[in-house]
Amino acid sequence: MRSRIEDVAAAAGVSMKTVSRVLNNEPNVRDITRERVMRAVEQLQYKPNLSARSLAGQRSCVVALVYNNPSRNYLMEIQNGMLEACRANHYNLVLGPVGSGTQRAADIKGLFEYFGPDGVVLIPPLTDDPVVLAYLQEHGVPFACIAPREPQNHIGVMMEETAAVVELVAGLIALGHRRIGHIKGPRAHGACQWRYAGYRQALRTAGLAYDPRLVVQGEFSFESGMQGANRLLDLPDPPTAIFAANDDMAAGVIRAAGERGVSVPRELSVCGFDDTPIASHIYPALTTVRQPTSEMGRLATLELLDRIRTPDGGRMVHVQHTLLFRDSTRAPAH
Amino acid sequence: MRSRIEDVAAAAGVSMKTVSRVLNNEPNVRDITRERVMRAVEQLQYKPNLSARSLAGQRSCVVALVYNNPSRNYLMEIQNGMLEACRANHYNLVLGPVGSGTQRAADIKGLFEYFGPDGVVLIPPLTDDPVVLAYLQEHGVPFACIAPREPQNHIGVMMEETAAVVELVAGLIALGHRRIGHIKGPRAHGACQWRYAGYRQALRTAGLAYDPRLVVQGEFSFESGMQGANRLLDLPDPPTAIFAANDDMAAGVIRAAGERGVSVPRELSVCGFDDTPIASHIYPALTTVRQPTSEMGRLATLELLDRIRTPDGGRMVHVQHTLLFRDSTRAPAH
DNA sequence: TTGTAAGCGTTATCAG
DNA sequence: CTGATAACGCTTACAA
Numbered sequence: 001m002r003s004r005i006e007d008v009a010a011a012a013g014v015s016m017k018t019v020s021r022v023l024n025n026e027p028n029v030r031d032i033t034r035e036r037v038m039r040a041v042e043q044l045q046y047k048p049n050l051s052a053r054s055l056a057g058q059r060s061c062v063v064a065l066v067y068n069n070p071s072r073n074y075l076m077e078i079q080n081g082m083l084e085a086c087r088a089n090h091y092n093l094v095l096g097p098v099g100s101g102t103q104r105a106a107d108i109k110g111l112f113e114y115f116g117p118d119g120v121v122l123i124p125p126l127t128d129d130p131v132v133l134a135y136l137q138e139h140g141v142p143f144a145c146i147a148p149r150e151p152q153n154h155i156g157v158m159m160e161e162t163a164a165v166v167e168l169v170a171g172l173i174a175l176g177h178r179r180i181g182h183i184k185g186p187r188a189h190g191a192c193q194w195r196y197a198g199y200r201q202a203l204r205t206a207g208l209a210y211d212p213r214l215v216v217q218g219e220f221s222f223e224s225g226m227q228g229a230n231r232l233l234d235l236p237d238p239p240t241a242i243f244a245a246n247d248d249m250a251a252g253v254i255r256a257a258g259e260r261g262v263s264v265p266r267e268l269s270v271c272g273f274d275d276t277p278i279a280s281h282i283y284p285a286l287t288t289v290r291q292p293t294s295e296m297g298r299l300a301t302l303e304l305l306d307r308i309r310t311p312d313g314g315r316m317v318h319v320q321h322t323l324l325f326r327d328s329t330r331a332p333a334h
Numbered sequence: 335m336r337s338r339i340e341d342v343a344a345a346a347g348v349s350m351k352t353v354s355r356v357l358n359n360e361p362n363v364r365d366i367t368r369e370r371v372m373r374a375v376e377q378l379q380y381k382p383n384l385s386a387r388s389l390a391g392q393r394s395c396v397v398a399l400v401y402n403n404p405s406r407n408y409l410m411e412i413q414n415g416m417l418e419a420c421r422a423n424h425y426n427l428v429l430g431p432v433g434s435g436t437q438r439a440a441d442i443k444g445l446f447e448y449f450g451p452d453g454v455v456l457i458p459p460l461t462d463d464p465v466v467l468a469y470l471q472e473h474g475v476p477f478a479c480i481a482p483r484e485p486q487n488h489i490g491v492m493m494e495e496t497a498a499v500v501e502l503v504a505g506l507i508a509l510g511h512r513r514i515g516h517i518k519g520p521r522a523h524g525a526c527q528w529r530y531a532g533y534r535q536a537l538r539t540a541g542l543a544y545d546p547r548l549v550v551q552g553e554f555s556f557e558s559g560m561q562g563a564n565r566l567l568d569l570p571d572p573p574t575a576i577f578a579a580n581d582d583m584a585a586g587v588i589r590a591a592g593e594r595g596v597s598v599p600r601e602l603s604v605c606g607f608d609d610t611p612i613a614s615h616i617y618p619a620l621t622t623v624r625q626p627t628s629e630m631g632r633l634a635t636l637e638l639l640d641r642i643r644t645p646d647g648g649r650m651v652h653v654q655h656t657l658l659f660r661d662s663t664r665a666p667a668h
Numbered sequence: 669t670t671g672t673a674a675g676c677g678t679t680a681t682c683a684g
Numbered sequence: 685c686t687g688a689t690a691a692c693g694c695t696t697a698c699a700a
Contacts, residue, residue: 052693281556384678
């Protein structure tokens with residue numbers, strides 16, 4: 001049979017409460033006592049019963065990852081990072097997919113009624129969702145945001161996306177490109193505004209005029225990348241380079257170019273954002289920006305746990321990007 | 335405050351135990367009583383407390399997905415399917431990544447000590463892992479397998495992979511291909527033996543000789559697909575078509591061909607297996623076999639829950655494959 | 669610094 | 685068929 005806290009107490013010659021104090025890192029225990037308890041825990045291979053702990057402690061020891069439509073790869077990376085942080089802190093991770101439209105309010109309500117997570121991590125595009133944010137704030141649920149549009153109001157993790165894109169587009173300009181197209185991400189994603197801002201800023205810095213015809217709206221999907229590319233390449237004066245706001249769309253651009261007989265990178269340079277596996281698996285390999293996504297999941301969870309444990313704990317952490325110039329970009333033809 | 339079972343009992347004018355009986359679909363409750371209780375549950379918006387239930391009921395209401403190194407897309411699909419089945423049955427899903435080598439025994443032990451899942455779903459390559467299977471059997475833990483090498487001994491889900499590959503390779507032969515290469519998946523994956531068997535069977539049926547030089551070992555990775563393709567294309571008499579045991583390797587084949595100036599599908603036909611997103615996002619789009627992966631996760635979970643609830647419950651479910659002939663295959667050049 | 673006793677919200681036992 | 689009462693293993697008062 002599995003050992004209980006009572007057995008540990010007996011073995012260490014102390015009371016249950018003292019064992020509980022040691023296990024929860026509470027103060028007011030002498031070091032000697034603490035050690036004695038730890039030894040008993042070791043010997044008996046004691047593992048706390050999570051259900052009992054939750055029931056008595058009126059907390060769930062659960063954090064939820066709440067999401068809606070993210071790219072599978074992105075979600076998987078975030079999830080892995082969160083899992084790591086959860087395990088290290090004896091928390092459990094619950095997945096909280098929510099539907100769209102009116103469904104999402106009901107879904108998040110159900111998640112809380114059922115699992116009662118002690119806190120929540122939000123990823124785009126839900127990071128900026130007013131319905132979800134309102135629910136969490138009203139119910140006083142601690143939450144951490146990944147890549148929110150308004151970082152100053154929240155705790156969580158972010159990357160300087162604008163700066164990253166400025167560097168990326170400046171790289172294209174340095175190669176000699178003067179007409180650079182952009183395929184935007186969906187409006188609901190706050191991050192896409194940062195990426196668009198970086199595109200414009202890079203042009204401005206280089207003294208290049210902004211041509212609105214070179215900017216088209218995408219939806220982050222491969223197909224929307226193809227459509228966007230076709231629109232841009234149909235222009236009387238088409239761009240020599242296209243920056244798509246994510247890798248899936250950039251892959252769509254490469255595919256569309258291939259189908260039109262436009263050679264990448266000889267006749268068209270393409271770059272994306274995220275460095276998902278597809279970026280290095282398509283031909284030619286994609287120039288893109290790498291986010292430390294898994295690390296962002298881990299850090300967001302850490303900040304969330306901080307906030308859970310202390311009312312004003314947690315802050316907005318910044319992580320670094322990495323530019324990856326690969327085979328899909330080159331100096332323009334002439 | 336959240337309503338408890340006691341409140342429901344009071345509202346319905348019955349005892350707590352009777353409410354519990356109704357909630358757990360236990361027998362020995364009159365229909366009238368049952369209805370009365372249900373109405374009270376509705377009115378009070380009663381939701382059971384999971385921790386209390388686990389503590390008292392000596393079960394965790396948790397099923398674990400135990401995995402090791404699968405493709406991210408595959409894992410994500412399985413996970414989604416499991417999540418659906420778990421939610422529908424008021425079970426919680428816990429992710430159980432395990433390391434390799436000696437680590438995996440410790441990891442799975444830790445998973446059980448910590449979460450005590452009521453059952454486990456195994457996916458390749460862990461489905462066939464003797465260490466993991468031994469642990470589960472010794473501890474009497476119910477488990478379901480996805481795509482196991484020895485389906486007759488387990489409950490879970492499988493697809494007729496051999497038959498699928500026979501159809502696929504027969505398709506290549508029908509196009510006129512006579513020298514067809516194969517890049518195998520890792521040995522630890524039982525499924526790869528089925529795929530290899532299908533390749534050989536299709537050749538045999540068509541009366542084509544088996545040439546061992548046309549079969550190379552891969553590791554399911556994009557890179558190993560590139561390596562395998564290079565080895566096959568370096569042969570004095572290279573194949574006109576290559577069947578890679580999964581899509582990532584097939585994508586690697588296309589990339590390697592591109593880098594050598596070999597045109598796909600004009601000079602080389604390529605096909606994969608799984609229909610992951612990359613299959614439709616690379617250029618040319620990949621001919622492949624679709625598995626209903628998410629559905630497999632869902633079905634495996636249902637069989638597992640059946641087995642958890644009744645000692646001999648659960649069986650090996652078969653699911654259908656779908657052949658997808660796309661742009662990466664064509665009749666050979668001459 | 670430590671211990672005692674009373675819950676936490678269910679399910680299981682066993683009696684009606 | 686139904687109900688009172690004792691677990692389940694832990695934490696939180698409160699006492700010492």
